[in-house]
Amino acid sequence: MREIYDALVIGGGAAGLFCAGSLAQAGQHVAVLEHGPEVGQKILISGGGRCNFTNLEVSAKNFLSQNPHFCKSALAGFTPFDFLALVGEAGIAWHEKTLGQLFCDGSARQIVDLLLARMGPTPPRCGVNIQAVAHDGNFRLETDKGTFRAQNLVVATGGLSIPKIGATDFAYRLARQFGHQVIPPRPALVPLTFEAEWISALAGVSAPVTAQAGKARFAESLLFTHRGLSGPAVLQISSHLAPGEGFNVDFRPGTRLEDALLAAKRARPKAGLKSVLAEHLPARLAAHFAEAHSGNLADLPDKSLRALGAQLNRFAFHPTGTEGFAKAEVTAGGVDTAGLNSRNCGSKTVPGLYFIGEAVDVTGWLGGYNFQWAWASAHAAAEGIKGAQQDGE
Incomplete structure (x- = not known):
């Protein structure tokens, strides 16, 4: 038998x-x-x-x-x-x-x-x-x-x-x-891909963030890569995204950046936006978001600073895809x-x-x-x- x-x-x-x-x-x-x-x-x-x-x-x-x-x-x-x-x-x-x-x-x-x-x-x-x-x-x-x-x-x-x-x-x-x-x-639990060149240009930059999609929220780090975004916060949020769905990232959790930028303008009107943003974000990321705004804080309208601050507290990302099962930690x-x-x-x-x-x-x-x-x-x-x-x- x-x-x-x-x-x-x-x-x-x-x-x-x-x-x-x-x-x-x-x-x-x-x-x-x-x-x-x-x-x-x-x-x-x-x-x-x-x-x-x-x-x-x-x-x-x-x-x-x-x-x-x-x-x-x-x-x-x-x-x-x-x-x-x-x-x-x-x-x-x-x-x-x-x-x-x-x-x-x-x-x-x-x-x-x-x-x-x-x-x-x-x-x-x-x-x-x-x-x-x-x-x-x-x-x-x-x-x-x-x-x-x-x-x-x-x-x-x-x-x-x-x-x-x-x-x-x-x-x-x-x-x-x-x-x-x-x-x-x-x-x-997979890295996300993007076609935007500015994202790949920031490859290697990491920042503590809060990523959110619907009711899912993860306060961990985000990492820019040559193909898109990774890091624990992004891997976590990836599991909650259906194809074509986007998510939001708060680049300065716990700080209302529009208030911080306006306060800096009042206190240091001759300061540059890049240097002020670098107090809240990694230097390369601050430089990216400041490059469209020349001059000192005094030269920038309050409305523009409010809009930029609000954007950074709720930045919308729309991935084109993922790095697939080859890089996914789980299924x-x-x-x-x-x-x-x-x-x-x-x-x-x-x-x-x-x-x-x-x-x-x-x-x-x-x-x-x-x-x-x-x-x-x-x-x-x-x-x-x-x-x-x-x-x-």
Whole structure:
């Protein structure tokens, strides 16, 4: 008889490895199948090689989905402090950066080693290409390394972001095969592109800003690039933009610039606009916005100063596009949560089939939230598999 696993996990990323480890810790017979040459590749490149593995403040408001409530149960079932406990047990030193973001003091490799250690003596199988998946009471996977059978199948193959490390649409194809809908995938947490020459001319300039699109507001830094805009504030706002939509940037949060410019005119009428703007903005950015206004502040009408100040507090940007999945940190959209059980990320129609991590239509903010969704959704699926087996005994 062919060996039948309790569960097969497709995908050796954060969610897949964590789910497999949680099952192995409970004595389940589990295997991870990874099509790439090694596991944890996205973990290894994240956070500048130090892995922003979670965030101290995590709630449903930090995630985008067609169903904003779907992630609540999984997030409540496995919190950042639950993962921190594992980090502590593994002796991994960590530190907090801005806005609750947690990073390894050392290398992201420590997180991969933690995940592999939880799996016990059975290592992931890499370089496995799945050719067909069938369900006949158990799941049967035909691969170039033979046939695998399991009672449960966990799909943790991620989205389309960063194809150079092996991203594919496998999860979406498999979801559709089993009757699930897929929310159209799109790049998220991605740099934005512009055709305006003045933007590329400012490449390298960074400024603390507040970016806003609708109700979404992010107070972080903006970076001008040769192709457009990047930096945390822009990456964050990109996830909230539909194609063709624009957003606003406050280049001086907390300061009403029209009042500041008028006050400077009264106090220092002979000062140049560029030098005054440079007190509030990076020098090159100040020079750009001042170049259309010659002379001293005294030479400029109050109306013009008010208009310029108001513009800088609510500057409208209209991107022409994004840098695509190649530069996107994550993929928005994915397997429709309407077909999944929010308690365990299991299929409502195919018993034993689970979708977790980035493959699902749950997309976190920048700052460790997507890793926390990977851990939480993986834990939920593992608990679902263990619970279903106990119910069947």
